[in-house]
Amino acid sequence: MTMDFVNKIMNVxxxxxxxxxxxxxxxxxxxxxxxxxxxxxxxxxxVRGKVVLVTGASSGIGE
Known part of the structure; x- marks a missing residue:
C-alpha cells in the first residue's frame, strides 16, 4: 500500500x-x-613527428 503511494508521488x-x-x-x-x-x-x-592511429578507414588511405 505504501509503495503504491510512493510510486504515484514519484510519477507525479x-x-x-x-x-x-x-x-x-x-x-x-x-x-x-x-x-x-x-x-x-x-x-x-x-602531429608532425608523432604516431597517429587511424581507425575506421577501409580504403582510400595513402592513395
Missing part, C-alpha cells in the same frame, strides 16, 4: 522536476559544446 513529481532540471542544465551545456567545437575548428594540433 519526477517528470516535471526532470524537465525543470534539464531546462537549466541543457542550454549551458550545449552552448559550451558549441563554443568548444568552434574553437577546435580554428585550432589544430601539430
Amino acid at each position: 513529481a519526477f517528470p516535471p522536476a526532470g524537465l525543470l532540471f534539464l531546462s537549466f542544465i541543457a542550454p549551458p551545456y550545449y552552448f559550451s559544446k558549441y563554443i568548444c567545437s568552434v574553437f577546435r575548428r580554428f585550432t589544430s594540433e601539430n
Whole structure:
C-alpha cells in the first residue's frame, strides 16, 4: 500500500522536476559544446613527428 503511494508521488513529481532540471542544465551545456567545437575548428594540433592511429578507414588511405 505504501509503495503504491510512493510510486504515484514519484510519477507525479519526477517528470516535471526532470524537465525543470534539464531546462537549466541543457542550454549551458550545449552552448559550451558549441563554443568548444568552434574553437577546435580554428585550432589544430601539430602531429608532425608523432604516431597517429587511424581507425575506421577501409580504403582510400595513402592513395
